[in-house]
Amino acid sequence: MSSFNTHRRQVHDEILPPLVRHTNLRSCLVNFGPYGFRATYHHLCFSAGIPKHLEKDTDSLIRAVEELHHARQLWLADEHAYADRHRSEKARGVRRSRPVKPARSRVELRKP
Template identity: 35%
Template sequence: MRDERLPLVRRHAALRCAVGDYSPLGCNATWAYLSATACPAPDLRRDSAALLRALAILKESRVAHLAEMDAFAARRQVEKAAGRRTPRVTDTAALRFPRWPSAAPPSRLGLIAAVANRHSAFQRFPYPDETLSPDIEVRQLAHLHARLEDCAASYLKALGRPDRRAAAELTDTVHGIHSLTRPGYSPLNMYLLPWLRFANLLTYAASAPFAIEQ
């Protein structure tokens, strides 16, 4: 990726591979975050300097992530020795939810770009057939879908600074979607889990602190 003797298309592909290996926000959302924060002109495929900035941003986050994992492993070793075999739910949240590890607060512009990217995908997600779960009314699914759409639109309209009412609405919507998911295999989960992943990204973006320059 750093070899400026190579064609930009190969270096661009190498960065895509790196994002495939490390994507704390999800692959597409991470790419959108990097594209926005690297400030390419006009895009990463044509800007060698932007490619290097994007790689540096990704590497800095991965270093922070590895440091967090080392600290977690060391803490768990002590806890296991003390008899606590199962980690707390809060201790594993960083492993289960989208988050941008970094020594500094994440970029507001980057998070807005990530949400906008996944919002576009959410609008294209297939809608679940009500026959997949007869105990769930169609209007209940439609209501949650519409609420999540409204939450995303509100976040983007507020440029990443939703008010308390919007944040509370998002929290309630996430709980509503989560309540419809089922443990193990469920046909309905194939539809609801992508909704939930988007909702979790939106929740993180709406609550994350921002870098001073943002």
């Protein structure tokens, strides 16, 4: 399975046909879909304005993947903060973390 960043780069590649770029956007959603695949895809179609005929606005794919990338960066930062906090609490002998691990669904998709 390819990584999120690999598919993101291919969405940005304007040499590729729009349908291939769209497929790569959907592959990004397989790797990271905070609301689930369908709900996140629907949200991105609405917020980035992805048209039914991709040739009309190929830049919408870039807007969508960048919005998804921004949300993923926020989620990864939360994951790293949780892991660091958990590691330090464990080193101090605290066996149970106070807050629950953040869920993917708590990350909001926002435009950068």
